[in-house]
Amino acid sequence: MKAMLTALLAGLTLTGISCHKQAASRTPLCCAKEKAVTASLMPGRLAGNASIYQLPGVWTDQHDRTFSLDALKGKVQVVAMIFTHCGYACPRIVREMRAMEDSLSAAQKQDVGFVLVSFDAARDDPAQLAHFAEQQGLDDRWILLHGSAAQVRELSLLLNVRYQRLEDGNYIHSNTVVVLDRQGGIQKTLEGLGPAREAAVQFIGRLASR
């Protein structure tokens, strides 16, 4: 499904060129590579739900403990990438995730973890992450992770989160919440600031009770 969506996006991407009025007359020039691109995006080539916990590397959590992604194994995890200096979108994402947490039954809560990974390797050190967790009222079920810029890029690629560091040190990013199964396979990707929360909670609950 995801592969198909990607292929569809690629299709949109490329047809986007021909609807550019000036580009239209140039269309033949672009077609050979265009075909190559489209062919590379045929469905069925993605890793499916291979565990993202295969990504090596040591992170640090908000309690200044070293942390490998592998340690997330065993629970269903709800993951987002944020930065704490973010004024609007990130607090909203966190609120959404908290609302999901609140909607789970007591039994389900035991089996679900919440993870926030910071884009901001420079400013979001463990102390800052701890401060943010307190500010947002996040309990022990939440893990906030700090990693190097290179680690953050790698993880963003596995989670399909887009982001860019701006010169003022802030970030623009897609607003994505990812649901991982107990092994670390991506089971659902929620996009946008107002995901269908009820459906998401049901989905998380179903995964947790499996």
Place this chain on the structure above:
Amino acid sequence: MKAAYIILLLSIGPVAVLAQHDKMARIPGGDFKPFLLSGDRRQTIKVRSFYLDVHAVTNEEFLGFVKTNPEWRRSKVARLFADSHYLTQWAGDLDIGDARMAKSPVTNISWFAANAYCRWKGKRLPTMSEWEYAAGAAPVHYKGGRTLTKVILEWYDHPTPVVLPAVESTYKNAFGLYDMHGLVWEWVEDFNSIVGETAAGSDSNPFVCGAGSSGTTNKKDYAAYMRYAFRESLQASFAVGSLGFRCAQDIENPIIVH
């Protein structure tokens, strides 16, 4: 000329330091105007001076990496990090096959593989800004005196051949870099960094008609449009036949040689 260069190196003394940048060009810092703007719509980005490989990594060079890093062999690589097209042009795990490919740029490698190769070399992938800035330099002595845009558009029009031409076979630019256009597409470190206009996620693909064009700085730059659109369509595990890479390095950082 090359002999004279070596003699010069020997006479200076710190051979090791200079030799490590063999086949890399020092790109002077400067301002770069990105083709596609996002976020704060800053018109120019400052690119700091850095080193960049003068040519794309070849099959032969990549074979050296795969030999010492078994986890990157075709039969062993994790699907999470490279899809099923990974190195399919080779005859086997440690066999390029067709000898003509040895000096051709390695393609069918995922972002993760390219990233791992550069790290192994003590280098890193160039950022999109670095790559675009470096690739924008004019060709030197390009036969026929064609403009860069014409070169690129002609390349786009030709299908990728079964055996790619060798590196350093197209043109050299003013920074001393070969084949920045006209041979293969190249991975950049932050290829997933273009966030849609409203930064609201999937429904704001910047390349959809209107939305995308209003965010571009030069509406006539079709070649750049294609390049950005291509990057937009990639995922880090994809291995594509016309997509290779080259590595960059910071000026100030120490170099690890393997």
